[in-house]
Amino acid sequence: MVFRKEDIIVSTIARILIPFIQLYALYVIMHGHYSPGGGFQGGVILGASMVLLLLTRGHDEAKYKIPENMVITLSSIGVLIYAGIGFLCILLLGNFLDYSKLAVLLHVDPAHARSLGILGVEIGVGFAVMAVMYSIFLDISTGGVLPEDEEPEEGTEA
Amino acid sequence: MILPFDIILQLFVIICAVAAITVKDLMSAVIILGAYSFFMCLMWAQMGAVDVAFTEASVSAGIGTILCIAAVMKTTRRTKD
Amino acid sequence: MKVLGFIVTVLTGALLIYGTLDMPNYGDPDSPASSHVSPRYITDTEIDTATPNIVTSVLADYRGYDTLGETTVIFTAGMSCILILRRRKKSYKV
């Protein structure tokens, strides 16, 4: 198993590190316009921070902080933000993903509206990637059998 | 392009790739794959593809390796080739 | 299988190397790849999207539909993993 008994050094360091990792991830998402980075990279880093939480605190605690249903909801919401912004452009009589039409809503010039549209899209990507990375790791590390259902699985363990 | 640096990186990448598919222990293979990804990411940074390098560093060398390790721990590290 | 695999690999590699003979040189600033479509991205990104990072503006705006596809790929992967692996308590105990 990936999850071990709690170790005080590891868990303390993780507790100190996780907020900074998340802060950095947010910076990467938000600063994607001016420097390398963007929704995908930032999302992966956010997902990594959640994976770190899962690894150091074990599943029981991670389950309270990040419930399983919330992970799926978040991944849906991420793609929905992206597709929703695109769809909003259709409602504003533009083509799909034509962010310049958002200028009407945001009261800025079209180029600026596109810039903000890109930001919104990146946030959506970030959400989706974060949730999905965590979800894939959860599935693969537990073999899909989540702890509340877990029983000694000796048959398949080498 | 700095030619010596380039050649050293390419050499490392090829060595890592060969090692990853020949080593007889899956856990080692997966970790060597992580190193391979990291050298690859250096190569891309050196070619000016910083965004791609950043993504590769966080995705393949980070999450990808972790996923592989989790899968190998969940199954077995024994291999015949 | 090993010999067959080796032969297939060598043949494929030889075909690929044959293809490279006519390629523009490595690092050529005037190669078609760098002179047909991409100059517009470099010159117009600030005017069109007010975003200095050209990769971001191309990724999320000019080719934003690709990125929507990419996000869908990730979502598909997540759902696929859940579909393949996750088991409920009831079916597990049986």
Place this chain on the structure above:
Amino acid sequence: MIEQAPALIVIIPLLCAVLSPLVGRIGKNVGYVWVVLTLASSTIFAFITLKQVITHGVVHYRMGGWLPPWGIEYVIDHLNAMMLVLVSGAALLVALYSKRSVEQELPDKTVYFYTVFLLQVTGFLGIVITGDVFNLYVFLEVASLAGYALIAIGEKGAPLASFRYVVLGTVGACFYLLGVGYLYIVTGSLNMADLSNLLPALYGSKVVLVAFAFLLVGLALKMALFPLHVWLPDAYTKAPSTASALLAPLMTKVAIYVMLRIMFTVFKPYFSIEILPVTDIMLWVGIIAIFAGAIMALAQVDFKRMLCYIIVAEVGYMVGGVGVANAIAIKGTILHILNDVVMTLGLFAVAGILTYTMRQHDLSDFKAFFKKMPITMAAFVIVALAIIGVPPTCGFFSKWYLIQGAVMAGAWSYVVALLFSSLVNVILFFRIFEIGYEFHASHDAHGFDHEVSQVIQEAPLSMLIPTVIIAVLIIMIGLYNQPIIAGIIQHAVPKL
């Protein structure tokens, strides 16, 4: 809203797929209703687009409002529009059909199953509609990933079959991507229309030749062309019946559509036919595929596996039809894509009913089916006759055009292969009809009665109705093949 219809065809399934895990939490049957509604609206928009294409000609749709070589563009001509209606319509029928079978085979996974199902359809639609070679790759991967997952959750042995598909499918997709890369490095463009303008100047270049070869080999892997078909039989046999009913008709045909696109739109027809003798190779590969598929189908005792080899033979028909390379044969090929989707759908629907009632799918399970399920078997007979190619059904007409084209081109071996395969199909299906009739014989042969009840136990309505619709469609397409050809397919044939 009409001009937005092309985007909505893809966006609606995508949005609804994303919403579906959330919607699925509401209640038990909500997921099913949701999928059916989604695909129904997508089909409606596909029909609107088809009508627009027929009345106004080619429809262009610019994603994000950017001009084509810079942004991504949808280009919908007659071939596209037909494929869109076909894919969304077939997916709708499968969705209608899926209810009981999914409840039986995957009781605790319905929500995620339907999510991945919708994503699969999104992938297919995205492949078919786009006019950009890289965008096509992205949606190809969406469709492939969803396909891997749908196959892996089948009966015992399915994960291994799915894993083989993952490896070969990834090789196929990577070869396609390499081909795109080789084209990109010499042209600098990714738009299909732009590429087809830029490429003629470069037809002698080695890079373009290699790119073309890799694109075709990659697609051949995806479409399970004969020597590269090894992943297909296991995967489709072991997949859940709904998944195989969705994947088997559509995956291979979508790949064939992409092949037509690459050969006749991205590259000009004279490149594929004259400069490189690709079509000659394809003709022979097609002929070998037909023979191999037909012979291997004869050797099977498992019904679904037999159908898989029939698919291999059908892919041979279409690839060979492209290989004949004259207008009539290509007309026949495009008509055969249409027919084959409907026919394969019918066959796998029957296989699904068989799995649902008997819990397995050997040929011997058909015992006494004419007594037990007369309507299903009537539909099955129609589908089988179409596969064989008996006149009033649609299968006859596409074969007719294929043979006519082959005779005009003098490709007699292809004619022989077609006739041979029809003959084999006769043997295959009449064997099943015979099994379906005999029910007292089993008592004598094995010494004990398989408790064959003589009561009529028809399949559940949700499975029966789509099957009957398919059978009706087969006859309708056969009867109205002339309007379909004159209205749609005639315009889809590339100018050779």
Place this chain on the structure above:
Amino acid sequence: MLEFIISKYNFWIYIILMMIGFYAMIAKTNLVKKIIGMNIFQTAIILFFVSTAYKSDATLPILLNSQGHGAGHHAAEQVIEVSQYINPLPHVLMLTAIVVMVATLGVALAIVIRVYRDYGTLNEDEIIKAIK
């Protein structure tokens, strides 16, 4: 001749890498080894694309001297030298390809775990033996 080799040898190294991965996908019997080969193959293709974007003596595809927000107004005054910046398009495509790569990796590993659950081994020959 030497000049020719120097201008092309990069591509050949990518092709060697690709073929290492491809060989592992075909000839290795261990399923995880196949996945590793798949990863190497895809990464090498990405390397190939990235190298098509490279221009000698050019800098990163991030505009220098940008005014930040509101730059749209006076951007026209700035003259942007195209040869100064690396071609951004392949980078964008490859970001997408990396995502596809990790998604395939995840699904493939999930399937491998299912296979292991069924047969208790990851070597293909042993699995075939177990089926029989």
